[in-house]
Amino acid sequence: MPIPIDSAVLLAAARRGDRRSLARLITGVEGSGENSRTIMSTVYADTGRAWTTGMTGSPGAGKSTLTNHLIRHARATGNTVGVVAVDPSSPFTGGAILGDRVRMQDHIEDPGVYIRSMASRGQLGGLAAATSRVVMVLDALGFDDVLVETVGVGQAEVDIASNVDTTVVVVNPRWGDAVQTAKAGLLEIGDVFVVNKADRPGVDETVRDLNAMVDLGESQPWRPPIVTCVALTGDGTSDVWDAVAAHRTFLERGAKNEERRMRRRSEFYRALMSRYTERATQLIASTAGQTKGDAVANLELDPWTAADELAWEVIR
Amino acid sequence: MPIPIDSAVLLAAARRGDRRSLARLITGVEGSGENSRTIMSTVYADTGRAWTTGMTGSPGAGKSTLTNHLIRHARATGNTVGVVAVDPSSPFTGGAILGDRVRMQDHIEDPGVYIRSMASRGQLGGLAAATSRVVMVLDALGFDDVLVETVGVGQAEVDIASNVDTTVVVVNPRWGDAVQTAKAGLLEIGDVFVVNKADRPGVDETVRDLNAMVDLGESQPWRPPIVTCVALTGDGTSDVWDAVAAHRTFLERGAKNEERRMRRRSEFYRALMSRYTERATQLIASTAGQTKGDAVANLELDPWTAADELAWEVIR
Numbered sequence: 144m145p146i147p148i149d150s151a152v153l154l155a156a157a158r159r160g161d162r163r164s165l166a167r168l169i170t171g172v173e174g175s176g177e178n179s180r181t182i183m184s185t186v187y188a189d190t191g192r193a194w195t196t197g198m199t200g201s202p203g204a205g206k207s208t209l210t211n212h213l214i215r216h217a218r219a220t221g222n223t224v225g226v227v228a229v230d231p232s233s234p235f236t237g238g239a240i241l242g243d244r245v246r247m248q249d250h251i252e253d254p255g256v257y258i259r260s261m262a263s264r265g266q267l268g269g270l271a272a273a274t275s276r277v278v279m280v281l282d283a284l285g286f287d288d289v290l291v292e293t294v295g296v297g298q299a300e301v302d303i304a305s306n307v308d309t310t311v312v313v314v315n316p317r318w319g320d321a322v323q324t325a326k327a328g329l330l331e332i333g334d335v336f337v338v339n340k341a342d343r344p345g346v347d348e349t350v351r352d353l354n355a356m357v358d359l360g361e362s363q364p365w366r367p368p369i370v371t372c373v374a375l376t377g378d379g380t381s382d383v384w385d386a387v388a389a390h391r392t393f394l395e396r397g398a399k400n401e402e403r404r405m406r407r408r409s410e411f412y413r414a415l416m417s418r419y420t421e422r423a424t425q426l427i428a429s430t431a432g433q434t435k436g437d438a439v440a441n442l443e444l445d446p447w448t449a450a451d452e453l454a455w456e457v458i459r
Numbered sequence: 460m461p462i463p464i465d466s467a468v469l470l471a472a473a474r475r476g477d478r479r480s481l482a483r484l485i486t487g488v489e490g491s492g493e494n495s496r497t498i499m500s501t502v503y504a505d506t507g508r509a510w511t512t513g514m515t516g517s518p519g520a521g522k523s524t525l526t527n528h529l530i531r532h533a534r535a536t537g538n539t540v541g542v543v544a545v546d547p548s549s550p551f552t553g554g555a556i557l558g559d560r561v562r563m564q565d566h567i568e569d570p571g572v573y574i575r576s577m578a579s580r581g582q583l584g585g586l587a588a589a590t591s592r593v594v595m596v597l598d599a600l601g602f603d604d605v606l607v608e609t610v611g612v613g614q615a616e617v618d619i620a621s622n623v624d625t626t627v628v629v630v631n632p633r634w635g636d637a638v639q640t641a642k643a644g645l646l647e648i649g650d651v652f653v654v655n656k657a658d659r660p661g662v663d664e665t666v667r668d669l670n671a672m673v674d675l676g677e678s679q680p681w682r683p684p685i686v687t688c689v690a691l692t693g694d695g696t697s698d699v700w701d702a703v704a705a706h707r708t709f710l711e712r713g714a715k716n717e718e719r720r721m722r723r724r725s726e727f728y729r730a731l732m733s734r735y736t737e738r739a740t741q742l743i744a745s746t747a748g749q750t751k752g753d754a755v756a757n758l759e760l761d762p763w764t765a766a767d768e769l770a771w772e773v774i775r
Contacts, residue, residue: 180763187761201517202639270614294642298586298615323518326610404756411755412743414766419735427728439727440720445503447496450730 150182157284162257165284169259172276175417183276186283191403193225193282196387197304198292199329200313201320205339205374209313210292212380213387214250217288223255225281225289229274229303257286271302272413278307298328305332306406308399309390311383313337314353316345321352330356333367335386341371341379365393426453466498473600478573481600485575488592491733499592502599507719509541509598512703513620514608515645516629517636521655521690525629526608528688528696529703530566533604539571541597541605545590545619573602587618588729594623614644621648622722624715625706627699629653630669632661637668646672649683651702657687657695681709742769 150171156164172179196213198206210226217224250256259281261274274291281289291307293300304310312333314320324330336357338349353369368386372379394402426432435453438444466487472480488495512529514522526542533540566572575597577590590607597605607623609616620626628649630636640646652673654665669685684702688695710718742748751769754760 184761184764188758191758202642203635298613300613319519326518407756407758407762408752411752411762411765412739414762415739415742415770416736418766418770419739420732423728423731423735426731436724436727440723442504442507442723445500446723446727446730448500449727450734454731454734 150178150185154182154185160254165257166259169277169280172280173261173273175272179276183279186280189283190279191282193278193286193289194309194391195278195282195289195291195307196309196311197307198290198311198313199300199304199332200337201315201323201327202294204313204315206292206294206313208374209311209337209339209372209380209383210290211250212374212377213290213384214256215377216381216384217290218250218253218255222287223285224250224257225278225284225286226256226258227274227277227281227289227291228258228260229270229291229293229300257281270299271306272417274303275306275410275413301328301332306409308394308402309334309387311335311337311387313339314349315340316343316349321349321356324353325356330360334365334390335383336367336369337383338369338371339374342373342376346371364397365390466494466501470498470501476570481573482575485593485596488596489577489589491588495592499595502596505599506595507598509594509602509605510625510707511594511598511605511607511623512625512627513623514606514627514629515616515620515648516653517631517639517643518610520629520631522608522610522629524690525627525653525655525688525696525699526606527566528690528693529606529700530572531693532697532700533606534566534569534571538603539601540566540573541594541600541602542572542574543590543593543597543605543607544574544576545586545607545609545616573597586615587622588733590619591622591726591729617644617648622725624710624718625650625703627651627653627703629655630665631656632659632665637665637672640669641672646676650681650706651699652683652685653699654685654687655690658689658692662687680713681706 150168153164153168153171157168168182172182198210198213200206207228210228214224214226250258259277261270261277278289278291289307291303293303304312310332312324312329312335314324314336316338324336336353338346338353350369350371357367357369368389370379370382370386372383374380427436432453435444435449439446439449466484469480469484469487473484484498488498514526514529516522523544526544530540530542566574575593577586577593594605594607605623607619609619620628626648628640628645628651630640630652632654652669654662654669666685666687673683673685684705686695686698686702688699690696743752748769751760751765755762755765
């Protein structure tokens with residue numbers, strides 16, 4: 144049996160800069176049990192100080208390499224940086240295929256940088272909720288910048304990447320990559336678009352396509368810039384960071400507080416949903432739930448009527 | 460005000476082969492209101508006859524083009540085919556960027572083929588649930604094969620593509636594509652792997668990488684085959700269809716019924732969750748929910764405590 148850890152002790156040690164305590168604190172909030180609740184309720188009032196930036200885009204677009212440079216640029220301004228790298232859920236990976244994350248280890252000796260990989264399974268309430276909790280902990284513990292990097296371009300990834308102040312969408316200069324970006328629903332969430340691997344052919348066309356597609360949408364107060372870079376060499380990555388900073392300045396002059404208040408309301412909604420999810424899971428596992436599940440599996444009762452009947456005792 | 464449509468009338472007409480009625484029926488079940496419920500409860504007992512095949516893989520991998528050929532191969536066996544193509548949610552698209560779907564229109568004159576595009580927004584209860592309902596309607600109305608094609612490789616897409624009998628994962632012979640497939644969590648769900656665009660360089664390496672990664676996992680009774688094809692010309696696509704058929708034969712000799720019973724139980728769980736989601740949405744919109752939401756937005760109350768307090772009146 145593991146020795147119970149007092150969250151308050153961990154929190155105090157983490158605030159003093161102890162990385163081992165910070166790591167354990169984050170492991171605590173990756174779950175959604177009592178321990179996680181205690182930590183989150185304690186740190187919540189201290190959130191809202193960090194600037195949070197999300198990185199999304201197709202697998203292989205070069206997000207990790209770019210993140211590495213953004214850490215460097217943020218550090219150059221004196222800011223401390225927390226990074227949350229959301230890994231895919233796969234029994235095949237075992238960490239072995241995450242070699243490109245190694246690049247971020249450039250900063251492993253820097254006490255002003257903390258990098259955390261998250262596996263995308265095992266969190267009750269979902270990956271987006273768990274990621275959000277980890278970001279809040281890093282924010283509350285005083286990291287000036289928090290970068291969130293996702294793998295893939297699905298709805299969960301979009302949710303994660305857009306639950307931040309500034310969303311950076313990374314694409315490559317491949318024919319059709321801009322169109323695929325649109326297909327993946329990324330055009331709407333990007334505050335900054337980055338064409339990485341800009342030393343390859345097709346960069347002008349990709350920039351042109353992105354510009355055209357951004358201008359196709361409704362005119363917004365913030366017009367997302369399209370920045371090119373070569374993350375492998377670092378060329379242009381300071382422009383990416385400048386674009387993030389420009390977006391920050393823009394928001395701080397206007398919608399920042401309202402956007403953050405909206406995100407906090409979303410968190411509340413998510414927390415409520417999570418309570419109900421737990422309740423539904425209990426119900427399904429109950430004797431009544433099992434009996435109805437058998438009937439549904441036998442095509443004797445449709446799933447929706449079964450759900451109504453089971454929920455009726457609880458929801459009035 | 461639209462004229463109310465009797466679901467029973469639509470259903471009867473759709474069963475007689477009326478495509479307009481089928482389209483309206485499907486529009487009905489894309490939503491999750493009373494009308495959707497009535498239709499689904501009516502058709503549920505007739506489901507479980509079609510063979511359902513999901514297609515997933517990165518945007519641009521050539522899923523639509525391959526699906527077009529699979530329709531052709533299925534038709535050659537005399538089977539009728541329903542296709543559900545899940546489109547991205549984007550105000551930018553307006554259908555204009557979905558040009559590759561046009562390819563499927565090859566079959567538009569064939570009365571044995573029905574193709575339906577679904578937008579990925581506007582469905583209460585989520586896209587996976589709505590897709591599942593549409594697949595069940597096509598199944599219940601007698602389509603022998605139902606193909607589901609998703610865009611993107613996120614969790615929602617994986618959920619959709621894997622909520623079928625046979626899951627086909629499409630990759631391209633690009634360096635690292637096999638690894639990206641693993642990263643996206645697709646190795647675990649694939650029953651058949653297809654390396655499309657096999658006339659391009661790198662196909663042998665991609666096949667080798669996929670083989671290696673599939674063999675890295677735990678040994679399973681069904682070892683997913685890796686098939687190469689060039690969907691643009693049709694070369695090798697009959698091998699893809701043969702692999703789907705082989706997987707079907709394998710399942711029909713063994714786990715088919717148990718797998719389907721599990722999927723039906725999942726549908727039940729999803730229906731229960733959907734009820735709770737509706738309830739949570741009502742609660743958030745209530746006066747008490749708004750008051751607590753304000754406190755959360757002001758950092759005066761943490762979202763988890765607020766959710767507990769709000770749910771307390773309902774969950775006992």
